[in-house]
Amino acid sequence: DRPARFHRKLICLSDGDSTSSSPIRVMQWNILAQALGEGLDSFVQCPLEALSWSRRKYLILEEILTYRPHILCLQEVDHYYDTFQPVLAGLGYSSHFCPKPWSPCLDVEGNNGPDGCALFFDQSRFELLDSVNIRLSAIRIPTNQVAVVTTLRCRTTGRCLCVAVTHLKARSGWEWLRSAQGSDLLRHLQNLVQKHSSGPAGEPNTDIPLLICGDFNAVPTEEVYRRFATSPLGLDSAYKKLSQDGLTEPEYTTWKIRPTGECCSTLDYIWYSQDTLRVDAVLDMPTEEEIGPNRLPSFSYPSDHLSLVCDFSFKEKD
Ligand code: NDP
């Protein structure tokens, strides 16, 4: 009794011969915490029935299984221990979870624990080297936002990869905090890349490719976006590749209707090291028509955010 979901097309970018035969598929998705969706979000056009966990969990898992990413980065996970960790472990994924210190989920009656960020990787493709949970700081003060940073070795190529997942502070008025949190994450990543570098002592090594997936809660004109785009780590945002000119972010990654009005904006990103990684393919976004007049979430789409899926491959070393 729900409409079949629309097919999203994988847009291939690389010219035939340079396309990797076994790219690394990455998915970024804020899956909407169950406690927030039912308890605090007020999605006024979405029937409560569509928000039940018994429905949503299958839609979320169906989407993950449709694309079968090698690396899966999720935000607002409040069913890690009872659902995602065990189900995805059965499918060959290893994972790390970092709950928010003061998750707003805990304010909701009947909650299932705190929400947080989770990072899953396909164990047949990657070997774990290291994983750290980070509480992001702003002007040295710990905040309520977190990140998981995992360093992996690709079993196909032997190359290392550092992957981060984060969810920055929401709402307008907090642009300065998002910027500070983003800077803190960049600082951590800079340190990690140096720690894992195998280059000659003292020489800065930017060889370990980085992937940073997140709900930044920031539109592309915000300070935190600029910090990432201009950081010395050499990052670029993968979804720009979907645009005609290759320089423009999508029109939306989230689209919802609250009592305060409609919110259609781009807040989610997959950042990657442009010197060491190549984007081979990007999954296109559903159209306004496919999303429908009541926007997200709905019986067809379990979250108010859309998933981002990209295929990457390592660039050849010079
Ligand atoms: P954020 O402002 O970052 O938002 C938390 C969640 O609310 C996000 O998942 C966000 O989703 C969602 N959200 C955003 N906009 C709206 C909206 N207009 N209506 C409903 N939900 C929305 O929260 P914080 O991490 O700063 O935590 C705030 C809560 O944490 C407080 O309500 C408090 O309960 C608790 N807290 C308690 C402390 C304590 O000392 N006890 C200290 C700090 C926090 P999205 O990202 O998708 O937009």
Ligand code: CA
């Ligand atoms: Ca949310």
